[in-house]
Amino acid sequence: MTYTYYTYGGIACDEVIRAVWDFLDGEIDAAKKQRIVTHLESCDHCRDQYTFEGSFLRAVSRLLERHEEAVSLRERIETELTKHGFSKVK
Amino acid sequence: MTEANVAELSAEESFRAEALRWIPNVARYARLLTRNQDDAEDLAQETYLRAFQNWATFRLGTDCRKWLFTICRNLYLNGRRRAGRVVLTDDPEAEVGKVSELYWRAVESGIDNLFDRIDVGPALEGGLQAMAPEYREALVLVDMEGHTYADAASALGVPVGTVRSRLFRARRLLQEVMIECARDMGLATDRVNASQRGAEEA
Numbered sequence: 001m002t003y004t005y006y007t008y009g010g011i012a013c014d015e016v017i018r019a020v021w022d023f024l025d026g027e028i029d030a031a032k033k034q035r036i037v038t039h040l041e042s043c044d045h046c047r048d049q050y051t052f053e054g055s056f057l058r059a060v061s062r063l064l065e066r067h068e069e070a071v072s073l074r075e076r077i078e079t080e081l082t083k084h085g086f087s088k089v090k
Numbered sequence: 091m092t093e094a095n096v097a098e099l100s101a102e103e104s105f106r107a108e109a110l111r112w113i114p115n116v117a118r119y120a121r122l123l124t125r126n127q128d129d130a131e132d133l134a135q136e137t138y139l140r141a142f143q144n145w146a147t148f149r150l151g152t153d154c155r156k157w158l159f160t161i162c163r164n165l166y167l168n169g170r171r172r173a174g175r176v177v178l179t180d181d182p183e184a185e186v187g188k189v190s191e192l193y194w195r196a197v198e199s200g201i202d203n204l205f206d207r208i209d210v211g212p213a214l215e216g217g218l219q220a221m222a223p224e225y226r227e228a229l230v231l232v233d234m235e236g237h238t239y240a241d242a243a244s245a246l247g248v249p250v251g252t253v254r255s256r257l258f259r260a261r262r263l264l265q266e267v268m269i270e271c272a273r274d275m276g277l278a279t280d281r282v283n284a285s286q287r288g289a290e291e292a
Binding site: 021059074085 | 102105110113117118131134135138139142143190193196202205210211214215218229232233234238239254257258261264265268
Protein backbone atom coordinates (compact mmCIF):
# COMPACT_ATOMS: atom_id res chain seq x y z
CA MET A 1 0.00 0.00 0.00
CA THR A 2 1.41 3.38 -0.93
CA TYR A 3 0.09 6.82 -0.22
CA THR A 4 0.18 10.27 -1.72
CA TYR A 5 2.49 12.62 0.08
CA TYR A 6 2.12 16.37 0.31
CA THR A 7 4.62 19.12 0.91
CA TYR A 8 3.77 21.94 3.30
CA GLY A 9 6.22 24.20 5.06
CA GLY A 10 8.97 23.01 2.74
CA ILE A 11 8.83 19.45 4.05
CA ALA A 12 7.00 16.38 2.73
CA CYS A 13 4.74 14.01 4.65
CA ASP A 14 7.18 11.10 4.59
CA GLU A 15 9.96 13.18 6.14
CA VAL A 16 7.56 14.57 8.73
CA ILE A 17 6.44 11.10 9.73
CA ARG A 18 10.00 9.80 9.89
CA ALA A 19 10.70 12.56 12.41
CA VAL A 20 7.56 12.03 14.49
CA TRP A 21 9.24 10.64 17.59
CA ASP A 22 12.32 12.85 17.34
CA PHE A 23 9.95 15.82 17.16
CA LEU A 24 7.84 14.70 20.12
CA ASP A 25 11.03 13.98 22.09
CA GLY A 26 12.38 17.47 21.38
CA GLU A 27 15.40 15.97 19.64
CA ILE A 28 15.42 17.97 16.40
CA ASP A 29 16.88 21.35 15.59
CA ALA A 30 14.81 24.54 15.69
CA ALA A 31 14.69 25.03 11.91
CA LYS A 32 13.33 21.55 11.22
CA LYS A 33 10.95 21.84 14.14
CA GLN A 34 9.48 24.99 12.64
CA ARG A 35 9.05 23.35 9.24
CA ILE A 36 7.25 20.43 10.85
CA VAL A 37 5.00 22.73 12.86
CA THR A 38 4.08 24.56 9.66
CA HIS A 39 3.45 21.26 7.88
CA LEU A 40 1.22 19.98 10.69
CA GLU A 41 -0.87 23.14 10.58
CA SER A 42 -1.82 22.30 7.00
CA CYS A 43 -1.75 18.49 6.81
CA ASP A 44 -4.64 16.66 8.47
CA HIS A 45 -3.11 13.24 7.77
CA CYS A 46 0.20 13.93 9.50
CA ARG A 47 -1.53 15.80 12.31
CA ASP A 48 -3.70 12.74 13.01
CA GLN A 49 -0.63 10.53 13.31
CA TYR A 50 1.14 13.06 15.53
CA THR A 51 -1.92 13.10 17.77
CA PHE A 52 -1.89 9.29 17.93
CA GLU A 53 1.83 9.09 18.70
CA GLY A 54 1.59 11.88 21.26
CA SER A 55 -1.28 10.12 23.03
CA PHE A 56 0.74 6.92 23.01
CA LEU A 57 3.78 8.58 24.58
CA ARG A 58 1.64 10.21 27.27
CA ALA A 59 0.16 6.80 28.08
CA VAL A 60 3.66 5.36 28.40
CA SER A 61 4.82 8.17 30.69
CA ARG A 62 1.78 7.55 32.90
CA LEU A 63 3.14 4.06 33.59
CA LEU A 64 5.31 5.78 36.18
CA GLU A 65 2.26 6.06 38.38
CA ARG A 66 2.06 2.28 38.44
CA HIS A 67 5.54 1.99 39.87
CA GLU A 68 5.34 3.86 43.14
CA GLU A 69 7.84 2.30 45.48
CA ALA A 70 7.03 1.00 48.91
CA VAL A 71 7.13 3.79 51.46
CA SER A 72 9.37 1.65 53.61
CA LEU A 73 12.15 1.54 51.04
CA ARG A 74 13.70 4.84 52.12
CA GLU A 75 13.67 3.63 55.73
CA ARG A 76 15.29 0.38 54.68
CA ILE A 77 18.00 2.15 52.67
CA GLU A 78 18.81 4.61 55.44
CA THR A 79 19.03 1.76 57.97
CA GLU A 80 21.47 -0.09 55.73
CA LEU A 81 23.54 3.04 55.22
CA THR A 82 23.88 3.61 58.97
CA LYS A 83 25.78 0.31 59.15
CA HIS A 84 28.32 1.97 56.86
CA GLY A 85 28.76 5.28 58.66
CA PHE A 86 25.68 7.21 57.62
CA SER A 87 23.92 9.23 60.33
CA LYS A 88 20.21 8.69 60.16
CA VAL A 89 18.08 11.80 60.62
CA LYS A 90 15.43 11.34 63.31
CA MET B 91 34.67 18.49 66.03
CA THR B 92 37.67 17.64 63.93
CA GLU B 93 38.14 18.83 60.40
CA ALA B 94 37.66 15.24 59.28
CA ASN B 95 34.32 15.11 61.05
CA VAL B 96 33.24 18.34 59.43
CA ALA B 97 34.16 16.97 56.05
CA GLU B 98 32.35 13.71 56.83
CA LEU B 99 29.23 15.53 57.95
CA SER B 100 29.31 17.67 54.86
CA ALA B 101 29.51 14.61 52.67
CA GLU B 102 26.55 13.09 54.48
CA GLU B 103 24.52 16.23 54.13
CA SER B 104 25.26 16.49 50.45
CA PHE B 105 24.46 12.79 49.99
CA ARG B 106 21.18 13.24 51.80
CA ALA B 107 20.26 16.28 49.74
CA GLU B 108 21.52 15.10 46.38
CA ALA B 109 21.12 11.33 46.37
CA LEU B 110 18.33 10.26 48.71
CA ARG B 111 15.73 12.38 46.97
CA TRP B 112 16.03 10.11 43.94
CA ILE B 113 15.00 6.96 45.81
CA PRO B 114 11.58 6.79 44.10
CA ASN B 115 13.22 7.09 40.67
CA VAL B 116 15.92 4.55 41.43
CA ALA B 117 13.31 2.18 42.87
CA ARG B 118 11.21 2.44 39.72
CA TYR B 119 14.23 1.95 37.51
CA ALA B 120 15.31 -1.11 39.55
CA ARG B 121 11.77 -2.48 39.40
CA LEU B 122 11.71 -2.15 35.65
CA LEU B 123 15.11 -3.78 35.29
CA THR B 124 14.45 -6.72 37.57
CA ARG B 125 10.68 -7.14 37.06
CA ASN B 126 10.49 -8.35 40.64
CA GLN B 127 9.62 -6.21 43.66
CA ASP B 128 11.92 -7.96 46.13
CA ASP B 129 14.86 -8.02 43.73
CA ALA B 130 14.21 -4.37 42.92
CA GLU B 131 14.35 -3.29 46.54
CA ASP B 132 17.57 -5.25 47.03
CA LEU B 133 19.02 -3.62 43.92
CA ALA B 134 17.94 -0.13 45.01
CA GLN B 135 19.46 -0.68 48.45
CA GLU B 136 22.71 -1.97 46.96
CA THR B 137 22.76 1.01 44.60
CA TYR B 138 22.55 3.46 47.49
CA LEU B 139 25.13 1.61 49.51
CA ARG B 140 27.54 1.66 46.58
CA ALA B 141 26.75 5.31 45.93
CA PHE B 142 27.39 6.25 49.55
CA GLN B 143 30.69 4.39 49.61
CA ASN B 144 31.76 6.18 46.44
CA TRP B 145 30.20 9.55 47.15
CA ALA B 146 33.61 11.22 47.06
CA THR B 147 33.80 10.42 43.36
CA PHE B 148 30.52 12.17 42.58
CA ARG B 149 30.99 15.68 41.28
CA LEU B 150 28.50 17.99 42.93
CA GLY B 151 26.55 19.96 40.38
CA THR B 152 26.36 17.09 37.89
CA ASP B 153 23.30 14.92 37.35
CA CYS B 154 23.03 12.74 40.45
CA ARG B 155 20.02 10.80 39.17
CA LYS B 156 21.96 9.78 36.09
CA TRP B 157 24.92 8.77 38.25
CA LEU B 158 22.66 6.62 40.44
CA PHE B 159 21.02 5.01 37.41
CA THR B 160 24.44 4.11 36.06
CA ILE B 161 25.38 2.44 39.34
CA CYS B 162 22.04 0.66 39.46
CA ARG B 163 22.35 -0.61 35.94
CA ASN B 164 25.94 -1.77 36.38
CA LEU B 165 25.01 -3.68 39.53
CA TYR B 166 22.08 -5.24 37.72
CA LEU B 167 24.19 -6.28 34.73
CA ASN B 168 26.96 -7.62 36.95
CA GLY B 169 24.50 -9.83 38.75
CA ARG B 170 22.55 -11.00 35.77
CA ARG B 171 23.13 -14.13 33.81
CA ARG B 172 23.68 -13.21 30.20
CA ALA B 173 22.63 -16.56 28.78
CA GLY B 174 19.75 -16.51 26.34
CA ARG B 175 20.08 -12.87 25.41
CA VAL B 176 18.11 -11.78 22.41
CA VAL B 177 19.95 -10.51 19.38
CA LEU B 178 19.29 -6.80 19.17
CA THR B 179 18.81 -4.90 15.96
CA ASP B 180 20.37 -1.52 16.63
CA ASP B 181 19.63 0.06 13.30
CA PRO B 182 18.08 3.50 13.79
CA GLU B 183 17.10 3.99 10.18
CA ALA B 184 15.37 0.62 10.00
CA GLU B 185 13.30 1.57 13.05
CA VAL B 186 12.49 5.04 11.73
CA GLY B 187 11.16 3.47 8.56
CA LYS B 188 8.72 1.40 10.58
CA VAL B 189 7.29 4.24 12.65
CA SER B 190 4.10 4.34 10.64
CA GLU B 191 3.41 0.61 10.48
CA LEU B 192 1.59 0.37 13.77
CA TYR B 193 -0.25 3.63 13.29
CA TRP B 194 -1.73 2.47 10.01
CA ARG B 195 -2.63 -0.90 11.49
CA ALA B 196 -4.48 0.99 14.19
CA VAL B 197 -6.24 3.17 11.62
CA GLU B 198 -7.20 0.20 9.49
CA SER B 199 -8.54 -1.61 12.55
CA GLY B 200 -10.56 1.39 13.64
CA ILE B 201 -8.67 1.77 16.89
CA ASP B 202 -6.62 4.88 16.20
CA ASN B 203 -8.74 6.59 18.87
CA LEU B 204 -7.90 3.79 21.30
CA PHE B 205 -6.64 6.15 23.99
CA ASP B 206 -10.08 7.75 24.30
CA ARG B 207 -11.80 4.39 24.68
CA ILE B 208 -9.87 2.22 27.11
CA ASP B 209 -7.16 2.38 29.75
CA VAL B 210 -4.17 1.05 27.84
CA GLY B 211 -2.00 1.08 30.96
CA PRO B 212 -2.33 -2.62 31.83
CA ALA B 213 -1.51 -3.67 28.26
CA LEU B 214 1.49 -1.35 28.15
CA GLU B 215 2.65 -2.59 31.53
CA GLY B 216 2.53 -6.18 30.31
CA GLY B 217 4.41 -5.29 27.14
CA LEU B 218 7.04 -3.40 29.10
CA GLN B 219 7.72 -6.33 31.39
CA ALA B 220 7.93 -8.79 28.49
CA MET B 221 10.42 -6.95 26.30
CA ALA B 222 14.20 -7.44 26.33
CA PRO B 223 15.94 -5.42 29.06
CA GLU B 224 17.98 -3.43 26.54
CA TYR B 225 14.81 -2.08 24.95
CA ARG B 226 13.02 -1.59 28.23
CA GLU B 227 15.77 0.46 29.83
CA ALA B 228 15.98 2.83 26.85
CA LEU B 229 12.25 3.40 27.07
CA VAL B 230 12.30 3.83 30.84
CA LEU B 231 15.09 6.39 30.73
CA VAL B 232 13.64 8.50 27.92
CA ASP B 233 9.87 8.09 28.17
CA MET B 234 9.45 7.65 31.89
CA GLU B 235 12.44 9.41 33.43
CA GLY B 236 12.70 12.22 30.89
CA HIS B 237 16.30 11.70 29.79
CA THR B 238 17.44 13.14 26.48
CA TYR B 239 18.79 10.64 23.97
CA ALA B 240 22.31 11.83 24.82
CA ASP B 241 21.82 11.46 28.56
CA ALA B 242 20.35 7.98 28.13
CA ALA B 243 23.26 7.03 25.89
CA SER B 244 25.70 8.21 28.53
CA ALA B 245 23.88 6.30 31.27
CA LEU B 246 23.77 3.11 29.21
CA GLY B 247 27.26 3.41 27.76
CA VAL B 248 26.08 3.11 24.16
CA PRO B 249 25.98 5.53 21.18
CA VAL B 250 23.04 7.92 20.80
CA GLY B 251 21.97 6.10 17.65
CA THR B 252 21.70 2.88 19.60
CA VAL B 253 19.48 4.48 22.22
CA ARG B 254 17.29 5.92 19.49
CA SER B 255 17.01 2.58 17.75
CA ARG B 256 16.21 0.67 20.94
CA LEU B 257 13.75 3.32 22.06
CA PHE B 258 11.86 3.25 18.78
CA ARG B 259 11.86 -0.55 18.79
CA ALA B 260 10.52 -0.57 22.36
CA ARG B 261 7.75 1.83 21.39
CA ARG B 262 6.77 -0.30 18.43
CA LEU B 263 6.67 -3.39 20.64
CA LEU B 264 4.36 -1.59 23.05
CA GLN B 265 2.14 -0.39 20.22
CA GLU B 266 1.86 -3.95 18.94
CA VAL B 267 0.80 -5.13 22.39
CA MET B 268 -1.68 -2.30 22.64
CA ILE B 269 -3.26 -3.09 19.29
CA GLU B 270 -3.44 -6.80 20.09
CA CYS B 271 -5.13 -5.92 23.36
CA ALA B 272 -7.72 -3.84 21.50
CA ARG B 273 -8.34 -6.75 19.11
CA ASP B 274 -8.76 -9.13 22.04
CA MET B 275 -11.30 -6.76 23.53
CA GLY B 276 -13.26 -6.79 20.29
CA LEU B 277 -12.61 -3.13 19.55
CA ALA B 278 -10.99 -3.66 16.15
CA THR B 279 -13.27 -3.45 13.13
CA ASP B 280 -10.92 -4.21 10.23
CA ARG B 281 -12.11 -1.13 8.37
CA VAL B 282 -9.35 -1.18 5.81
CA ASN B 283 -10.99 1.59 3.84
CA ALA B 284 -10.80 3.91 6.81
CA SER B 285 -7.22 4.83 6.29
CA GLN B 286 -8.23 8.40 5.43
CA ARG B 287 -4.93 8.88 3.74
CA GLY B 288 -5.90 10.61 0.53
CA ALA B 289 -5.52 8.86 -2.76
CA GLU B 290 -4.47 5.27 -2.41
CA GLU B 291 -2.40 3.94 -5.22
CA ALA B 292 -2.56 0.39 -6.46
